[in-house]
Amino acid sequence: MPTALDGRTAGELQFYGIKYYMGRPCKHGHSGLRYSCNRSCVQCHEERAPGTRHRKLTRQIKRMTDQIQAMQHHIHRMESAHGRAD
Numbered sequence: 001m002p003t004a005l006d007g008r009t010a011g012e013l014q015f016y017g018i019k020y021y022m023g024r025p026c027k028h029g030h031s032g033l034r035y036s037c038n039r040s041c042v043q044c045h046e047e048r049a050p051g052t053r054h055r056k057l058t059r060q061i062k063r064m065t066d067q068i069q070a071m072q073h074h075i076h077r078m079e080s081a082h083g084r085a086d
């Protein structure tokens with residue numbers, strides 16, 4: 001597992017050559033992890049297209065989701081502490 005979050009903007013990371021970011025939860029109540037290229041929900045995509053290489057990443061994606069959310073909380077706290085949000 002690369003340390004993909006190092007030096008990235010909040011919530012965006014690259015994994016296996018695919019870029020992801022953390023957006024709003026989708027209408028199906030998924031976590032909000034989305035492809036940067038087309039902004040579609042990663043979990044919805046997997047459910048529609050079982051057997052693709054993405055499906056194999058399901059467990060890893062869920063772990064990534066937790067990581068991103070934790071990082072976003074951390075960044076938000078740091079920004080609040082410095083009183084700026086650029």
Ligand SMILES: [Zn+2]
Binds near residue numbers: 028041044
């Ligand atoms: Zn979804």
